[in-house]
Amino acid sequence: MISKYRDFFNNSFSEEKYSDFLKSLNAGFPPIPFRVAETPVFIPADLKQKLVDAGSEIIKLIKRPDFKQLTDGSVPAEWNVPNENDHPHFLTFDFGVCKDPNGHLVPKLIEMQGFPSLYGFQLHLAQEYKKCFNLPDNLSPLFDGVNGPYYIELLKKVILGNCEPYEVALMDVDAPDQKTSIDFFITQKYLGIKILSLTDIFKEGKSLFYQDGDRKVRLKRIYNRLIFDEVTDRTDVFKSCFDPREELDIEWVTHPNWFYRISKYTMPFLKSEFVPESLFLKDLKVIPSDLENYVLKPLFSFAGLGVIIDVKKEDIDQVKDPENWILQRKVNYEPAVKALSDGVKAEIRLMYLWPDEGEPILCINLARLSRGKMIGVRYNKDFDWVGGTVGLMEQ
Incomplete structure (x- = not known):
């Protein structure tokens, strides 16, 4: 969308460069099972500011004293987990890039979650785009006030808390086989934490443990990537390990209830120029x-x-x-990202970190490109210049 970078990128693009980029991106990790787009998104300053403003309006609602009361009906009784904390550690807001009546690009809220996203992978992805396509150093996926070293330290603070890395595990159902496992491995590289499937964890009393060779290690904190919707018909998976809905001596990052509280359920409570009309x-x-x-x-x-x-x-x-x-x-997406032959629709995800006893900090972004009816793999099969990517902004 920043024309000088878009023109430079498109004029110098080749399938050979793209292939080399994918090889470099994947080097040292298991194959990435989702499509990574040919290009980053070059986010102009005015759209960046509107995204920041839109996110700030949503956070005002989330920080309201009565927010939990507003969203009590969002947590299904069968998936209510005890010992919920005061706020989520992660916030992600998805905005479609649209055009207003005056022809200006504007963000429109599509989805929101109080749940982790690809916090490790997105930094790695941006670095690879910049390296492989010779993009300028002044382009960054990070927002104002956040640089690479600070971002990694903040990620450590949020996920590790006061624990040692070996006392913290990134957990999902079948963690190494998830489509987003590339993010798990990169996060492990940054933080030194364990990656555990649900069945790698066992319970003794109210405490949780995992086996590390001959050593039994107690877990104090779980970086939770398990979405309960994925196991609604597989509750037997809890029998051989532990049930998250029990009273446990464990800290959740982030607590599972926030997945429901900050979701589509929240959208009818938002009144903003950046939020489409929504009602239950x-x-x-x-x-x-x-x-x-x-x-x-x-x-x-x-x-x-x-x-x-x-x-x-x-x-x-x-x-x-x-x-x-x-x-x-x-929401009517504007095909604002110029591919080699035509325009492609874009969605931009704002990604916040919210440390214990701190404030939410807008850190990084994720972008997705689409030619289909919706953003998503099933709607974009057999297309090029679509898939996961990242927004780069001038610093």
């Missing part, structure tokens, strides 16, 4: 006459599963649990 389906009094301008989203799903893009009246009539759905006005 249970509160819908009259079905809009222009349903083609709305999407219907289940509250408890991820990666776009269950979203109805082309909504019809019968779709609403067939919903048996309207309290678990929202109706949201469609």
Whole structure:
């Protein structure tokens, strides 16, 4: 979007460079199973400021004293985990890049989560784009006031807390086999923590342990990457290890309840120029006459599963649990990223770190490029210049 960098990048791009970039990006790690786009996004200063402003407005809501009261209905009773803390350690807000009536690029909120994202991988990704495509040093994926060393130290502070690295584990169901495992390995490289699958952990009393060779090691803190939606039909996985819903002597980073509190459930409470009109389906009094301008989203799903893009009246009539759905006005993405032949739509994720006894800090970003109806793998098969990427900004 910053034309001088876009023109330079496109004019010097080649498939050979892209192939070399992917090899360098993946060197020393298991193969990356998701598509990494051919290009970064060059975020201009005015759009960057609007993203910062939009994120600040959302954080005002999250920091309200009554926020937990507002979102009590978001945590399913069957997945409510004890000992919830005061705030999430991670915040991620996804914005579609759109165009306002005056032709200016503006962010529109699509999704939000109080859950980790690719905090390790995104820094690595930006460094590889810059190195392999000879991009200037003044371009960075980090926001004002944050540089690389400070970012790594802040990541350590948030994830390790007061613990030693061996007392902290990044945990997921089958951690090494997850699609995002590249982020797990890079995070391990930065922080020195263990990567454990759920079944690598066992319980004695209220304490959790893992086996490191002949040594039994007590876990004090879990960097949680387990999304309960992924194990809704596999609750047997807890039988041989531990059940997160029990009273345990463990610190969560971040506590699992925040995945639900800060989610699509939060969007109807937000009133902002950067947030499309959203309401709980249970509160819908009259079905809009222009349903083609709305999407219907289940509250408890991820990666776009269950979203109805082309909504019809019968779709609403067939919903048996309207309290678990929202109706949201469609966001019209602008194909603002110039590929070699045409424009590509972009989504930018703001990624915050929120240390214990501290304030949320906007650190880094993630971007995704799309040519399909939605941002996501299943909507962008067989396209080029799509997939995961990062936004670079002038410093």
